[in-house]
Amino acid sequence: MGQGFSRVVLAVVLAVAAGSAAAQAPQVVTYKTAGEQALSAHLFAPSDVAARPRPAILMFHGGGWVAGEPAWTYPAARRMQAQGLVAIPIEYRLSGETATPADALSDACDAFAWLRAHAAELGVDPQRVAGYGVSAGGHLVAAAGLGGCAEGIKGPDLLLLWSPALDLAxxxxVRRLLGGADPATISPLSLAARGGPPAVIVQGAADTLTPARGAQAFCAALVQANGACDLHLYPSLGHLLTRNLDNQESDFDPDPVARADGEARLDAFLVAHGYGSKP
Structure with a gap:
């Protein structure tokens, strides 16, 4: 990417610092090319990113590994940008004829490697890189943070997980999407025994898509491995904190009070670990 990438990042910094209307939208750059598919990173930088290295957070949308786009995490990215983080929603390969959840995990790992390789240009502190994942995106963040990346690639230093898919065994x-391969090899619960970075989980207690028992077992395994895990369960709410328990795959009706509380829990977790401040 070289000088061209540096010019793009400089343009982001100047646009945000100037407070222009264009700065309200993210700057989109390519972090990886998989075959003929260019995968994008969407940069939300705070206004003083050029002044000192900032903590960063890579953000991964949900959609069952087969649907979704980076824009799904834009609202959370803007909230974290306001707290002083460089927030970066990430595009990854969706499962289909040629890609699987294992390929999506490879993309997530490469996104963390890309961010750290370009930390200076992005104004990022490479020692403070968090990961935020929703549902299937939570699987990618957790697996990357627990040693699921190729040798030499470091995943996130903090895990922020919203209704995450953690027990895939x-x-x-997932087995069908993997073409019959064993899901346990990329299951965060299977990886948790080795320990990992501090984690916070927001989870509906009545979730039928990513059941709460997976989050509970995941947290227990991390703690047993001398890790830290804060699990926040919301009674009578389903996937993504929906109040519609009969249909948790679509027609979401998130409880606004629980959602606000969950967001506050994530914000407090970031602040407690030196990653942000209240806007």
Missing amino acids: QDGW
Whole structure:
């Protein structure tokens, strides 16, 4: 990427610092090319990013590994940008004829490697890189943080997980997407025994897509491995904190009070670990 990438990052910094209207939208750059597919990173930088290295957070949308786009995490990215983080929603390969959840995990790992390799240009502190993942995106963040990346690639230093898919070992849907391969090899719960970075989880207690028992077992495994895990369960709410328990795959009706509380829990977690401040 070289000088061209540096010019793009400089343009981001100047636009945000100037407070222009264009700065309200992210700057989109390519972090990886997989075959013929260019995968994008969407940069939300705070206004003083050029003054000193800032903590960063890579953000991964949900969608069952087969749907979704980086824009789904834009609202959370803007909230974290306001707290002083460089927030970066990430595009990853969706499962289909040629890609699988294992490929998506490879993309997530490469995104963390790309960020650290370009930390100076981005104004990022490479020692403070968090990961935020929703549902299937939570799987990618957690697996990357627990040693699921190729040798030499470091995943996130903090895990922020919203209704995450953590227990994949017996998941028939994931097995089909993997073409019959064993999901346990990329399951965060299977990886948790080795320990990992501090984690915070926001989870509906009545979630039928990514059941709360997976989050509970994941947290217990991390703690047993001398790690830290804060689990926040919300009674009578389903996937993504929906109040519509009969249909948790679509027609979401998130409880606004629980959602606000969950966001506050994530914000407090970041502040406690030196990553942000209240806007």
